[in-house]
Amino acid sequence: MNTEQGTYFDTLAAALREAGVPAEQIAATVAELRGHLAETDSAPEEEFGPAEEFAARLGGTAPVAAEPADRAETWVWTADIYSDRRLLALHGDQGWEVEGLDTLGRFMCRRVPGAALRWEYRRELISRKRRDEVLDRLTPEGWELCGEWMIFAYFKRPKAASEGPAATLDALPERPGRWLFLSRKGKVLLTVWMLMVIAAVGVTLVGVFDMPAYTTPFVALFGATGALIGLKRDAAKGCQG
Numbered sequence: 001m002n003t004e005q006g007t008y009f010d011t012l013a014a015a016l017r018e019a020g021v022p023a024e025q026i027a028a029t030v031a032e033l034r035g036h037l038a039e040t041d042s043a044p045e046e047e048f049g050p051a052e053e054f055a056a057r058l059g060g061t062a063p064v065a066a067e068p069a070d071r072a073e074t075w076v077w078t079a080d081i082y083s084d085r086r087l088l089a090l091h092g093d094q095g096w097e098v099e100g101l102d103t104l105g106r107f108m109c110r111r112v113p114g115a116a117l118r119w120e121y122r123r124e125l126i127s128r129k130r131r132d133e134v135l136d137r138l139t140p141e142g143w144e145l146c147g148e149w150m151i152f153a154y155f156k157r158p159k160a161a162s163e164g165p166a167a168t169l170d171a172l173p174e175r176p177g178r179w180l181f182l183s184r185k186g187k188v189l190l191t192v193w194m195l196m197v198i199a200a201v202g203v204t205l206v207g208v209f210d211m212p213a214y215t216t217p218f219v220a221l222f223g224a225t226g227a228l229i230g231l232k233r234d235a236a237k238g239c240q241g
Helices: 002-018 023-040 044-048 051-061 084-093 131-141 160-167 184-206 215-237
Strands: 073-079 097-101 107-111 119-125 144-149 152-158
Touching: 002 023, 002 044, 002 051, 023 044, 044 051, 073 084, 084 119, 097 119, 097 152, 119 131, 131 152
Parallel strands: 097 144
Antiparallel strands: 073 107, 097 107, 119 152, 144 152
C-alpha cells in the first residue's frame, strides 16, 4: 500500500508541477490526500481516479500568470447552491474569472484592470461516470472546467465566445466587501442544522432523558447528511445553466 501510494503521489506531484502549481501547494495537497487515505484505508486510484486525470482537475487551482501579478486583483468568496449561479453571473459580468475552488468550496477569483473580460459560468452535476460525457458535451462549446466541489463541477468561458465585442469591460466595479453569500433558503437550512446541534449539546450536558455522549456528533452527522441529500435533490432539479 505504501509503495502504491508513493508511486501515485509522485506521479500526481509531477503532473501538478507541470501544470504550474506552486511547490508549497503541491506539498499541502499531497499531505491532505495522504491523511484522507489513512482514514479511509483505500487505494489512491480507487479513491481519486488516475493520477494524471486527478492532477488535471486539481491543476485548475494554480494561478494563471498571463498578466503581471502586481496588477491583478484577487477575491475569494462562497455561496450556497441556491444562489451560486446567479452570483457567478453577476460577478462574471464584473470581470471576475474563477480560477478554482478550494477545499471549502470557495471560488478563487482573479481580475486584471485594463485586461478584464466578462465571464459566463455554468454548473453541472458530475461524477466519475459522467465526467467524460459532460466534458465532451461542453468543451466544443468553449466551456472550460474551472473547479469542482463535492458533486458539483463549474465551467467558465469568456462572454466574447457568445457576445463578441460586448464582452469587453471599460470600467471595473469595486471588489465586493463580502465573501459569504447565502440565499434565504440556505440561511434557513443552516439555522435548522445549528439548532439541532445546539439542542443535542444541551440535552447531552444537562443529562435529560439520560442520553449518551455520542448524541451530539450523531445529530450533527444526521443533520449534515440530511442537508447533503437535500442539496443533491435540489441541484438535480435545476442544475443546468
